[in-house]
Amino acid sequence: MSENEDLQKSFLDTVKYDEKGLVPAIVQDHETGKVLMMAWMNHESLLMTLEKKKACYWSRSRQKLWLKGESSGNMQDVHDILIDCDGDTILLKVSQKGGACHVGYHSCFYRKVKETLDMEICDTLMFNPDDVYGKKS
Amino acid sequence: MSENEDLQKSFLDTVKYDEKGLVPAIVQDHETGKVLMMAWMNHESLLMTLEKKKACYWSRSRQKLWLKGESSGNMQDVHDILIDCDGDTILLKVSQKGGACHVGYHSCFYRKVKETLDMEICDTLMFNPDDVYGKKS
Numbered sequence: 715m716s717e718n719e720d721l722q723k724s725f726l727d728t729v730k731y732d733e734k735g736l737v738p739a740i741v742q743d744h745e746t747g748k749v750l751m752m753a754w755m756n757h758e759s760l761l762m763t764l765e766k767k768k769a770c771y772w773s774r775s776r777q778k779l780w781l782k783g784e785s786s787g788n789m790q791d792v793h794d795i796l797i798d799c800d801g802d803t804i805l806l807k808v809s810q811k812g813g814a815c816h817v818g819y820h821s822c823f824y825r826k827v828k829e830t831l832d833m834e835i836c837d838t839l840m841f842n843p844d845d846v847y848g849k850k851s
Numbered sequence: 852m853s854e855n856e857d858l859q860k861s862f863l864d865t866v867k868y869d870e871k872g873l874v875p876a877i878v879q880d881h882e883t884g885k886v887l888m889m890a891w892m893n894h895e896s897l898l899m900t901l902e903k904k905k906a907c908y909w910s911r912s913r914q915k916l917w918l919k920g921e922s923s924g925n926m927q928d929v930h931d932i933l934i935d936c937d938g939d940t941i942l943l944k945v946s947q948k949g950g951a952c953h954v955g956y957h958s959c960f961y962r963k964v965k966e967t968l969d970m971e972i973c974d975t976l977m978f979n980p981d982d983v984y985g986k987k988s
Contacts, residue, residue: 824936825934
C-alpha cells in the first residue's frame with residue numbers, strides 16, 4: 715500500500731468494525747506512553763469521542779454508551795487518535811483524570827507476570843472503588 | 852476485588868479468552884512506551900510466547916500460529932507480560948527488531964487523525980515490504 719492509498723480515505727471510512735459493530739480502542743497516556751486500558755467503540759461512541767474530545771466507549775457488559783468517567787469522574791481528555799494499518803484497531807492518546815481502572819489502579823494493566831507464572835502488582839492504587847462507585851452489599 | 856483476590860490465581864488461569872478462544876495482545880516498546888501493534892493470541896500462542904520469550908500470535912486471516920517475524924525477520928523479544936483487570940486483554944512489552952508493521956512502518960499505528968478527519972503519517976518507514984515479503988504480482 716502506498717502512502718497515497720493510505721491517506722486517500724477519511725478516518726471514518728477507514729475504521730473497520732467487527733461483526734458486532736465494534737472496534738477495540740487502546741488507551742495510552744499522551745505524555746508518559748503508559749497503556750491505561752483497552753475498551754470497545756461502536757460508531758456512535760467514536761463520533762461522540764470526536765465531538766466531545768472525551769473518550770466514549772460501548773460497554774459490552776451493560777450494552778450501552780459509556781462516557782468514561784461518568785460514574786467515577788475519571789474522564790479521559792483525548793489528545794490524539796491513531797489508527798492501525800488494517801483499520802481495525804484505534805489508539806487514543808489521553809490525559810487521564812485519577813485512575814483508569816475500576817479496581818482503583820492508574821492503569822487496568824496493574825498485574826505483571828512473574829517467571830513462576832504467578833503475578834505481582836506493578837501499579838499504583840489511585841482510589842478506593844467503594845468510595846467512588848459505592849460499596850456493593 | 853482485594854489485592855489478595857487479584858493475585859490468588861496464576862496468570863494462565865486469569866486469562867479469559869473470547870468465544871473464538873482468542874485474547875487481544877497490545878504490543879508496546881519496552882523502553883519508549885510506543886504502542887507498536889495489536890494482535891490476537893490463542894492459548895497455544897500464549898504458551899509459545901512464554902516458552903520462547905518471543906511474541907507469537909494467532910493469525911485470524913491465515914488461521915494459524917504466527918511467530919512474529921518468521922517471514923520478515925522482525926522478531927519481538929518479550930520483556931514483560933501484563934494483564935488487565937478483567938483478564939481479557941494482555942499487554943506485551945517487547946524490543947522490536949526493525950518495524951512491527953507489514954506496511955513497513957515502525958508501528959502499525961502510523962496514521963494520525965487530523966481535525967478535518969483526514970489522516971496524516973506520523974511514523975517512520977523502516978523497510979520496503981516488497982523487499983521483505985516479496986513483490987506481489
